[in-house]
Amino acid sequence: MASTIPIPVAVHRFFAKFPLHIYPDSPLPQKNEVQRPSLWIAPPKSTVSGSVLSSDVECLKWQAYIALRGVKDLSVRWDVTPDGSVDGRLPSLQTADRKVLGARMIPGWVDDELQAEDDAFEGYKDATSKDESRAWVALLEGIVHTALTISKPSSPDLKAMLFYTPSKPLTSTASTPLSTHLSPPAAPISGISSIFPVYGERVSQSAVEAQYHDAIVSLSDRLGNDEWFLGSSRPTALDALAFAYLHCLLAGSDPVRVAVARKVNLVNWERRVQAIVQASCTVAPSS
Numbered sequence: 001m002a003s004t005i006p007i008p009v010a011v012h013r014f015f016a017k018f019p020l021h022i023y024p025d026s027p028l029p030q031k032n033e034v035q036r037p038s039l040w041i042a043p044p045k046s047t048v049s050g051s052v053l054s055s056d057v058e059c060l061k062w063q064a065y066i067a068l069r070g071v072k073d074l075s076v077r078w079d080v081t082p083d084g085s086v087d088g089r090l091p092s093l094q095t096a097d098r099k100v101l102g103a104r105m106i107p108g109w110v111d112d113e114l115q116a117e118d119d120a121f122e123g124y125k126d127a128t129s130k131d132e133s134r135a136w137v138a139l140l141e142g143i144v145h146t147a148l149t150i151s152k153p154s155s156p157d158l159k160a161m162l163f164y165t166p167s168k169p170l171t172s173t174a175s176t177p178l179s180t181h182l183s184p185p186a187a188p189i190s191g192i193s194s195i196f197p198v199y200g201e202r203v204s205q206s207a208v209e210a211q212y213h214d215a216i217v218s219l220s221d222r223l224g225n226d227e228w229f230l231g232s233s234r235p236t237a238l239d240a241l242a243f244a245y246l247h248c249l250l251a252g253s254d255p256v257r258v259a260v261a262r263k264v265n266l267v268n269w270e271r272r273v274q275a276i277v278q279a280s281c282t283v284a285p286s287s
Contacts, residue, residue: 035098036075037071037074037075037113038076038093039076039093040076040078040094041056041090042054042055042056044078045251052281053274053278054078055248056090057145057245058103059090059091060243061241061244062091063277063281064243066106066280067277067280068243068273068277070114071113071114074282075284080092085102086100089103093105093106095109107237123234123235123237124232125233129230129231132230133236136222137241140215140242141241143212144212144215146212147208147209147256148249151253209255212259216263219242220265223265223266239273246260246269250270
């Protein structure tokens with residue numbers, strides 16, 4: 001309803017200096033618009049060769065898990081910092097409906113995407129193989145992880161492992177105390193006769209190297225000429241984890257790289273899986 005109160009000419013002239021422009025509405029995104037799922041990862045060691053594989057073993061493990069399970073159209077991005085991720089650590093997964101999931105929720109999301117039926121053996125051929133897989137996971141996340149970490153002395157993970165404080169929350173495998181990775185546990189840096197309280201851990205590099213070489217030999221022997229670890233007919237979570245470590249080890253320094261490079265079956269297997277994971281991922285546009 002128009003106003004019947006006359007507006008003074010002086011007021012008209014004043015408002016004429018500030019005309020009101022009306023712009024068309026901006027279209028809102030459709031709620032049902034399908035986006036590609038995007039995995040937020042630590043960056044590749046080098047993107048010169050077009051690699052989209054994360055240089056971080058934890059990120060690469062989940063990247064490989066999603067790819068080997070058969071999820072299509074996965075994009076990856078490494079322009080998100082850990083602070084912007086779930087629980088303050090990478091990886092995180094942004095789903096097609098723009099929800100952001102932490103790593104622990106990825107297996108459930110994959111099952112939903114593939115409409116997978118419950119599998120009591122988790123992809124392994126029987127209950128015995130499923131139980132055995134836990135021992136290999138412990139080996140990879142134990143001595144192999146330790147050898148990979150101490151091969152990079154400048155890595156902040158090494159300091160976190162050596163000088164772990166119980167009051168500090170654990171945010172990743174790398175930040176757990178070294179004693180949980182080694183068997184027997186590493187000795188403390190200071191002893192009961194020291195004027196200083198017990199702190200840190202004394203790492204015997206020669207002992208770590210010996211256990212690491214034994215672990216790689218065992219891993220090679222167990223794989224043999226099989227397509228997947230433990231004779232599984234399709235890739236499992238163990239294959240994703242083994243690939244992540246082998247890829248990072250082969251890209252590492254000589255002390256750890258050479259041990260793997262000498263095992264032809266491990267090198268050929270890593271290359272084959274690398275091609276599968278690389279082909280399944282594309283780089284997401286920055287938002």
